[in-house]
Amino acid sequence: MTTQTAQTTTHLPQTIEPRNPGMDLDLSWVRSVQANTSAIERRAKTLPGRRSVKKDYQAAWLLRAIQCIDLTTLSGDDTSERVRRLCAKARTPLRADIAEALGVSGIQTGAICVYHDMIETAVDALAGSGIPVAAVSTGFPAGLSPFHLRIAEIEESVKAGAAEIDIVISRRHVLSGDWQALYDEMRAFRASCGDAHVKAILATGELGTLRNVARASLICMMAGADFIKTSTGKESVNATLPVSLVMIRAIRDYHERTGYRVGYKPAGGISKAKDALVYLALMKDELGDRWLQPDLFRFGASSLLNDIERQLEHHVTGAYSAGYRHALA
Ligand SMILES: O=C[C@H](O)COP(=O)(O)O
Numbered sequence: 001m002t003t004q005t006a007q008t009t010t011h012l013p014q015t016i017e018p019r020n021p022g023m024d025l026d027l028s029w030v031r032s033v034q035a036n037t038s039a040i041e042r043r044a045k046t047l048p049g050r051r052s053v054k055k056d057y058q059a060a061w062l063l064r065a066i067q068c069i070d071l072t073t074l075s076g077d078d079t080s081e082r083v084r085r086l087c088a089k090a091r092t093p094l095r096a097d098i099a100e101a102l103g104v105s106g107i108q109t110g111a112i113c114v115y116h117d118m119i120e121t122a123v124d125a126l127a128g129s130g131i132p133v134a135a136v137s138t139g140f141p142a143g144l145s146p147f148h149l150r151i152a153e154i155e156e157s158v159k160a161g162a163a164e165i166d167i168v169i170s171r172r173h174v175l176s177g178d179w180q181a182l183y184d185e186m187r188a189f190r191a192s193c194g195d196a197h198v199k200a201i202l203a204t205g206e207l208g209t210l211r212n213v214a215r216a217s218l219i220c221m222m223a224g225a226d227f228i229k230t231s232t233g234k235e236s237v238n239a240t241l242p243v244s245l246v247m248i249r250a251i252r253d254y255h256e257r258t259g260y261r262v263g264y265k266p267a268g269g270i271s272k273a274k275d276a277l278v279y280l281a282l283m284k285d286e287l288g289d290r291w292l293q294p295d296l297f298r299f300g301a302s303s304l305l306n307d308i309e310r311q312l313e314h315h316v317t318g319a320y321s322a323g324y325r326h327a328l329a
Contacts, residue, residue, distance in 0.1 A: 017295050018260075019224075020221060020224055020226050020261075020262050021260070022190065022224030023222050024222070025219065027179060029218065030218055033211060033250075034211065034214075035211040035213070035214050035246055037209075040210060041242050044241035044245055047281070048278050058277065058311075059312060059315050059316075062273055062308050063102070063107060064280065065276040065280060067107065067108065067109065067110055067294050068110050068292075068293075068294045068297050068298050069110055069298065069301055069305055070109070070110055070111045070112070070267075070300050070301070071089065071090045071093075071109045071111070071112050071113065071301070071305060072114075072267075072302045073086050073113075073118075074114070074115060074234075078114070078115060078117075080118070080121045083112075083121045084125045086112060087122055087125035087126050087131075089109075089305065090109040090111075090131050091129050091131065093107055093305055098312050101316035101317075102312065102315075108129060108130070109131065109305070110131075110294035111131060111132045111133065111298065112126065112131060112132075112133050112134065113166065114133065114134075115136060115140070116136075116157050119135050119160040119162050120160050120161060123160070123161035133161060133163060134162060134163070134199070137150070137153045137154045137157045137162075137165050137166070137167055138150040138153060138168050140166070141203070141233075143170055143171075143203075144170075147188075150167075150189070151188060151189070155192055158193060158194050162196060163197065164196055164197045164198075164199060165189075165193045165199070166198075166199045166300075167189045167200055169185065169186065169201065169203070169216065169220065170185055174212050174215070174216045175212070179219055182216065182219050182220075186200060186219065186220050197227070199225065199226065199298075200220035200228050200229060201229045201231065201232055201267075202216050202229065202230060202231075202247075203231055203232055204231060204239075205231060205237030210243065210246050213243055214246050214247075214249075217247050217251070218253070221250070221251070225262060226262065226263060227263035227265050228247055228250070228251065228262060228263075228264060228265070229264075229266075230265070230268065230300075231266075231267050231268035231300075232268065233268035233269070233300060233302075234268075235268065238267065238268025239266035239268050241278070241282070244266055244279065244282060245286070248283065249286065251264055251287065251291075255287075261291070261296055263295065263296040263297060263298065264287075265297070265299070266299060267299070267300025268300065270300075270301045271301065271307060272304070273307045273308045276299060276304060276308065280297075
């Protein structure tokens, strides 16, 4: 592989979507939501085998996947050292020789995602990079701490420098069909975030049905969520394709009715490059190219980047086509 294309960069256009302002809770809309489980599961089964991501373009799609990763560490044994190493990886996610062989520069991950205590370390380590710090708040992952403490946690995280807050909803509101309580909770979380963007984690593996997933998605968007996110990564079932189809279609529905674009973040257990390609193709199919930008799409993932880097290494050392650059246009 030569370095003929070394000037090519993959900086993204600086399009920042206006925040979703939310709207009054429309219960008739929420109650009319149906989810045809068997049709969704049939459709989800066809996704991994689809051919729209051609081999020549895979490198471009994987580069885009990197730009959409919320590079995450959410472990009880997190240390400043670990967070600093992760931030260095977020700034330079590809080994220099791989980036050079691909002819790209300036690639960065979408964000870093950490617990509250690690925000200041991450902000410091990312200074000047433009990479935002996302913090999980509101008693992550169960979201069962006293309400006023969850609100205070959001406010502390914003004060510490988090530009994005990943909140967890109270699953019991969904399981008991108390949509007003879910709306009020999300509205309060949203208000506490101030200027920070807010991602609503539904913990879909604990919501029981796909219809509940669809309804919770809509309510969080009505209450002003900028993103809806599948999972904390700590549930026994995390991001899946059927759940993603349901949430993505809820985003489409919300956009058609209100004109506001809400982002999507599948999270938990996404660790293979080929899975990332399936998710990107799904976003393109269902929502179009606009949702393939990091202000509207993120992977919540701790180990996906390692596999993508391995695949790109294989790509530049194996059969190669310069066709990848066209897919970045
Ligand atoms: O939000 C992100 C998830 O916690 C990451 O989950 P993962 O470690 O399975 O990639």
